[in-house]
Amino acid sequence: MKKIGVAILGFGTVGCGTYNILTERREQIKIEYGIDITVSAILVRNTHKAVANGAPQELVTDSIEEIVSNPSIDIVAECIGGIEPAKTYLIESLKCGKSIVTANKELFAKHWGELEKYAAETKAGLYFEATCGGGIPVIRTLTQAMQANTLLQIKGIINGTTNYILSRMSDEGASYDDVLRDAQALGFAESDPTADVEGYDASYKLSILSSLAFNRFLPVENIYREGISNIKIEDINIGKKLGYTIKLLAIAKLIDGKIEARVHPVFLKNSHPLASVSGSFNAVFLVGDNVGEIMLYGRGAGSLPTGSAVVSDIVFAARQIEHARYSEIADVIKKSEVISDFTSDYYLRMTVLDVQGVLSQITSIFASNNVSITSMRQDSGAGVVSIVFVTHKSNENNIKKAIAELSSLSEVQAVNALIRVEK
Amino acid sequence: MKKIGVAILGFGTVGCGTYNILTERREQIKIEYGIDITVSAILVRNTHKAVANGAPQELVTDSIEEIVSNPSIDIVAECIGGIEPAKTYLIESLKCGKSIVTANKELFAKHWGELEKYAAETKAGLYFEATCGGGIPVIRTLTQAMQANTLLQIKGIINGTTNYILSRMSDEGASYDDVLRDAQALGFAESDPTADVEGYDASYKLSILSSLAFNRFLPVENIYREGISNIKIEDINIGKKLGYTIKLLAIAKLIDGKIEARVHPVFLKNSHPLASVSGSFNAVFLVGDNVGEIMLYGRGAGSLPTGSAVVSDIVFAARQIEHARYSEIADVIKKSEVISDFTSDYYLRMTVLDVQGVLSQITSIFASNNVSITSMRQDSGAGVVSIVFVTHKSNENNIKKAIAELSSLSEVQAVNALIRVEK
Numbered sequence: 001m002k003k004i005g006v007a008i009l010g011f012g013t014v015g016c017g018t019y020n021i022l023t024e025r026r027e028q029i030k031i032e033y034g035i036d037i038t039v040s041a042i043l044v045r046n047t048h049k050a051v052a053n054g055a056p057q058e059l060v061t062d063s064i065e066e067i068v069s070n071p072s073i074d075i076v077a078e079c080i081g082g083i084e085p086a087k088t089y090l091i092e093s094l095k096c097g098k099s100i101v102t103a104n105k106e107l108f109a110k111h112w113g114e115l116e117k118y119a120a121e122t123k124a125g126l127y128f129e130a131t132c133g134g135g136i137p138v139i140r141t142l143t144q145a146m147q148a149n150t151l152l153q154i155k156g157i158i159n160g161t162t163n164y165i166l167s168r169m170s171d172e173g174a175s176y177d178d179v180l181r182d183a184q185a186l187g188f189a190e191s192d193p194t195a196d197v198e199g200y201d202a203s204y205k206l207s208i209l210s211s212l213a214f215n216r217f218l219p220v221e222n223i224y225r226e227g228i229s230n231i232k233i234e235d236i237n238i239g240k241k242l243g244y245t246i247k248l249l250a251i252a253k254l255i256d257g258k259i260e261a262r263v264h265p266v267f268l269k270n271s272h273p274l275a276s277v278s279g280s281f282n283a284v285f286l287v288g289d290n291v292g293e294i295m296l297y298g299r300g301a302g303s304l305p306t307g308s309a310v311v312s313d314i315v316f317a318a319r320q321i322e323h324a325r326y327s328e329i330a331d332v333i334k335k336s337e338v339i340s341d342f343t344s345d346y347y348l349r350m351t352v353l354d355v356q357g358v359l360s361q362i363t364s365i366f367a368s369n370n371v372s373i374t375s376m377r378q379d380s381g382a383g384v385v386s387i388v389f390v391t392h393k394s395n396e397n398n399i400k401k402a403i404a405e406l407s408s409l410s411e412v413q414a415v416n417a418l419i420r421v422e423k
Numbered sequence: 424m425k426k427i428g429v430a431i432l433g434f435g436t437v438g439c440g441t442y443n444i445l446t447e448r449r450e451q452i453k454i455e456y457g458i459d460i461t462v463s464a465i466l467v468r469n470t471h472k473a474v475a476n477g478a479p480q481e482l483v484t485d486s487i488e489e490i491v492s493n494p495s496i497d498i499v500a501e502c503i504g505g506i507e508p509a510k511t512y513l514i515e516s517l518k519c520g521k522s523i524v525t526a527n528k529e530l531f532a533k534h535w536g537e538l539e540k541y542a543a544e545t546k547a548g549l550y551f552e553a554t555c556g557g558g559i560p561v562i563r564t565l566t567q568a569m570q571a572n573t574l575l576q577i578k579g580i581i582n583g584t585t586n587y588i589l590s591r592m593s594d595e596g597a598s599y600d601d602v603l604r605d606a607q608a609l610g611f612a613e614s615d616p617t618a619d620v621e622g623y624d625a626s627y628k629l630s631i632l633s634s635l636a637f638n639r640f641l642p643v644e645n646i647y648r649e650g651i652s653n654i655k656i657e658d659i660n661i662g663k664k665l666g667y668t669i670k671l672l673a674i675a676k677l678i679d680g681k682i683e684a685r686v687h688p689v690f691l692k693n694s695h696p697l698a699s700v701s702g703s704f705n706a707v708f709l710v711g712d713n714v715g716e717i718m719l720y721g722r723g724a725g726s727l728p729t730g731s732a733v734v735s736d737i738v739f740a741a742r743q744i745e746h747a748r749y750s751e752i753a754d755v756i757k758k759s760e761v762i763s764d765f766t767s768d769y770y771l772r773m774t775v776l777d778v779q780g781v782l783s784q785i786t787s788i789f790a791s792n793n794v795s796i797t798s799m800r801q802d803s804g805a806g807v808v809s810i811v812f813v814t815h816k817s818n819e820n821n822i823k824k825a826i827a828e829l830s831s832l833s834e835v836q837a838v839n840a841l842i843r844v845e846k
Binding site: 017021025028029032033129135136137140141144145146147148149150215273276288290291292293294295296297298299302304305307308309310311312315316321322 | 440444448451452455456552558559560563564567568569570571572573638696699711713714715716717718719720721722725727728730731732733734735738739744745
């Protein structure tokens, strides 16, 4: 029977889940795939802590050298996260011809090309199902099931923390700050939540998905990014009346050979399949020219769902005779192939003084910037009026120019919210 | 560059879609996978008709001998449907060492074991993504992405025709007969709709999915099957008030090492992710012990979605150096491993005479058969009362015994509807 040795780097949530699944399923994997996969080493910084958390003493090491020099280790599964030391460890592993499996979206999004180069030299494999969507098989779908399609669109709810926060704000009418605090207490958000709530995590994942889908590596710098920390419960409530659900969406589109990619909050029409994806669930919506619309839904994070993706990659890698190469994809997209001035419908809320002629001034600014209005609703207060506009499809640059001009009007107290609308 | 020749059997909806996709994507497949895949032959009964429908004269043949004896043909993609002559053609192809790709769920569900035997002899491959869920990558997910999981449940909306009919009945308040007639006129239902509306098609697909998921071949005879032709608009309307959506669901579960499998209409709680899958869309909901819940959603039929699955399999097969074997799965499940007396919640509607004591008689029959009631609602008419019961989890055998006893009561005019309820 084929024997495969695995080293797990890191013994946190994902590393521990990976270890447990590999150990429990060893016999089943032998039966189903005829391969005996054993965990040969677990690399951690603090060996005592890892043993206390259930890692077997005899497997634990704090030396990457021990791992890369061990010829019985074929696959290195990285579950550390962050750039260093993970990057150095993976490069050392690839140099020694060991295939790598990683759950590290930040590292992979930022250094795919470099990792690919080292992998190509020793013909080792790169596997990264666990970087996107936890247990949802979105990488496998893109690489093994879309061969008959030119991908046209990706729309994903790919960050569980923000989806959890927005779902609770929406369900409970609670403020962002209150829900975030509670999410932190419950372990659904980190003590420093920036990577999640400001959309960095989602943009790393979108970079990976978009690169695979459109066959050109799209660095995160090319992704427009906006987080959820400015989302007000007031807008969520108005959105509900308009038939919208608020989501942090990662969107990438192929338009006339160019790529548009962005991560930002959106109002989704309630009838959209993604609108009902709530709490910590993730979902990715794909459009292919032949297959049409596909949606994949599941748990985007957690020890066992993400561990399941890591183990799936380990078994998948163990069965390969020759590893797939992504050298084409690793070519960075040309600047001229990136669309930054994208189009969208927009929701705009502003507070204006209740004086005659103000609406005419506002609408003429919209008109002069080629922004046309679908609907308007007004709520009067003491001397001020809150106005909500929803626009037809407009250009991002035009809407931003319109907002700058509106803000400079003395009658406009504030442009309170700008949220893109997806149908 | 690796060259792969493909023969397409049949030039109907799926065969034509397959041909068009393969032809249009030939250059892209060369770039992405380094394989030149060409269509070398198209087998049809009526060559003139095929040419009139767009098949190139020089590829069309009515002789399977020409195909199996052609050494430049590596893969045979069967898009004929039905048992014969498809079965003979596939066996001839496998005998000659050609891998087969099929969209034929009936053939595959009934003769997987036999095809597997022939494939094993010549080490040819069997690929069948297109048999289930059209363009939804459910076979790929089960075979390439669930290695870390023991599958516990499959629940699927896997027949587009019935989902289309039930969605329209529900949306429009129209009767089954009216919607069926319209669906036939629009091409969403066959002139003989039996295979779809009576659940045969769904049970073929469930046989394939369940066999893969649980690693034991489950013949269709072991699947409880009930169609939608008796569904009344009256029950759909009452279901709506109770918070239910009507769906034809295919369900398979692993319970204590045994398999339970059934296809029948259900009332699904509106909050279930499958409840919002409407029209001709399909979706498959999977539960794995580690990954938790996953749902895959997309177009379950049509020329391009199903053609997309066929072409995906062709490219997947073309890239294999050694084809996967399913000899374990091809072993038929033991009778003792099949659960026929499954449990469910039930919706029951009956018409009874408006006489004293009838309710007490009914409830005592329920009680004596271990069926306990969650809710009851009554609508009085002229001398008769329509009563709807929803039960707690009960055994199928018990509920059927209760119905038999209820039907024999002189006060019970009819048990009008029995619909299982899924939460």
